[in-house]
Amino acid sequence: MYKKAKQINWPELISQKNTFAIFSNVSNSKITHSHYASLRLKDGIVDSFREISGKRPDVDSKNPDIWLNLHISNNEVLISLDTSGGSLHRRGYRKDSIPAPMQETVAAAIIAYTEWTGEAPLYDPMCGSGTLLGEALMHYCKIPSGIFRKRFGFEFLPDFDKSLWVKVRKKIDRQIRELPDGYISGSDSSPEAVKISRTNMRNLPHGDKIKLETLDFRKSRGMMDGVIVMNPPYGIRMDKGRRLDNFYKELGDFLKQKCKGSTAYIYFGEREFIKKIGLKPAWKKPLKTGGLDGRLVKYELF
Numbered sequence: 347m348y349k350k351a352k353q354i355n356w357p358e359l360i361s362q363k364n365t366f367a368i369f370s371n372v373s374n375s376k377i378t379h380s381h382y383a384s385l386r387l388k389d390g391i392v393d394s395f396r397e398i399s400g401k402r403p404d405v406d407s408k409n410p411d412i413w414l415n416l417h418i419s420n421n422e423v424l425i426s427l428d429t430s431g432g433s434l435h436r437r438g439y440r441k442d443s444i445p446a447p448m449q450e451t452v453a454a455a456i457i458a459y460t461e462w463t464g465e466a467p468l469y470d471p472m473c474g475s476g477t478l479l480g481e482a483l484m485h486y487c488k489i490p491s492g493i494f495r496k497r498f499g500f501e502f503l504p505d506f507d508k509s510l511w512v513k514v515r516k517k518i519d520r521q522i523r524e525l526p527d528g529y530i531s532g533s534d535s536s537p538e539a540v541k542i543s544r545t546n547m548r549n550l551p552h553g554d555k556i557k558l559e560t561l562d563f564r565k566s567r568g569m570m571d572g573v574i575v576m577n578p579p580y581g582i583r584m585d586k587g588r589r590l591d592n593f594y595k596e597l598g599d600f601l602k603q604k605c606k607g608s609t610a611y612i613y614f615g616e617r618e619f620i621k622k623i624g625l626k627p628a629w630k631k632p633l634k635t636g637g638l639d640g641r642l643v644k645y646e647l648f
């Protein structure tokens with residue numbers, strides 16, 4: 347691996363002025379330690395620089411300009427340049443969190459599954475830190491998911507065209523549209539969660555248009571002819587040991603009685619609760635997240 351890595355013309359890919367880091371992943375390989383794998387690749391890169399240009403770039407393992415991924419599986423090595431410059435799932439609007447928040451990308455996938463386009467109001471009666479609401483807003487307002495990212499990995503590559511990037515950004519930013527009042531709302535029984543949600547939503551453009559209130563869903567007026575999304579508590583991560591069976595039955599009653607004409611999309615972290623809700627699913631989609639083999643279930647409420 348060292349020899350092969352040294353043969354690559356690294357100065358063509360990385361500028362000697364930039365820092366770099368290697369993030370390794372090793373499975374079923376003669377090289378058993380990912381740290382050792384990273385070190386050998388680093389040696390190959392540095393020696394390639396020394397031979398070609400005499401100077402070498404520095405390593406910055408925390409905040410590098412260039413992110414390299416090294417993936418070794420079954421004794422095969424794949425070296426890739428990360429043009430994002432780190433994981434994209436953290437959007438940057440969620441400054442505060444609750445005990446079991448949903449990953450932004452999972453919430454985005456749920457909003458995509460709802461096919462919501464804004465023709466009916468959207469409501470999350472258990473909004474927690476507001477992730478589903480934030481992703482719905484980003485979807486409706488056409489806010490690019492990387493809007494808060496300070497920099498991307500591709501900005502440090504030799505063929506990066508800054509003026510083209512500025513043009514692309516401007517074009518996308520011009521497409522951002524306003525959120526009309528009443529399009530998105532949320533509530534939660536925890537005042538702390540609502541406070542966090544409010545702070546998080548205000549970090550997003552037009553986020554102050556999202557209506558939020560502290561409310562137990564059992565006291566909510568519900569929503570007729572709308573789109574309801576939610577991610578209720580589930581045993582593994584919240585309310586450990588407490589029986590949630592009755593909670594889900596009451597949730598089913600709430601949807602039946604107070605949300606007529608709406609379509610509900612519920613993410614169940616634990617599948618056993620699907621039975622407890624007492625509603626007939628229109629469909630179920632497997633959605634694994636945070637070690638949970640959950641299901642997104644759609645209900646048409648007549």
Ligand SMILES: C[S@@+](CC[C@H](N)C(=O)[O-])C[C@H]1O[C@@H](n2cnc3c(N)ncnc32)[C@H](O)[C@@H]1O
Nearest residue numbers: 447448472474475477534535536562563577579
């Ligand atoms: C799994 S969390 C939701 C996480 C949320 N999707 C997020 O990304 O932050 C479940 C939420 O349900 C709320 N909750 C629990 N019981 C409730 C009730 N009776 N009425 C309204 N909200 C409730 C909790 O306070 C918690 O914020």
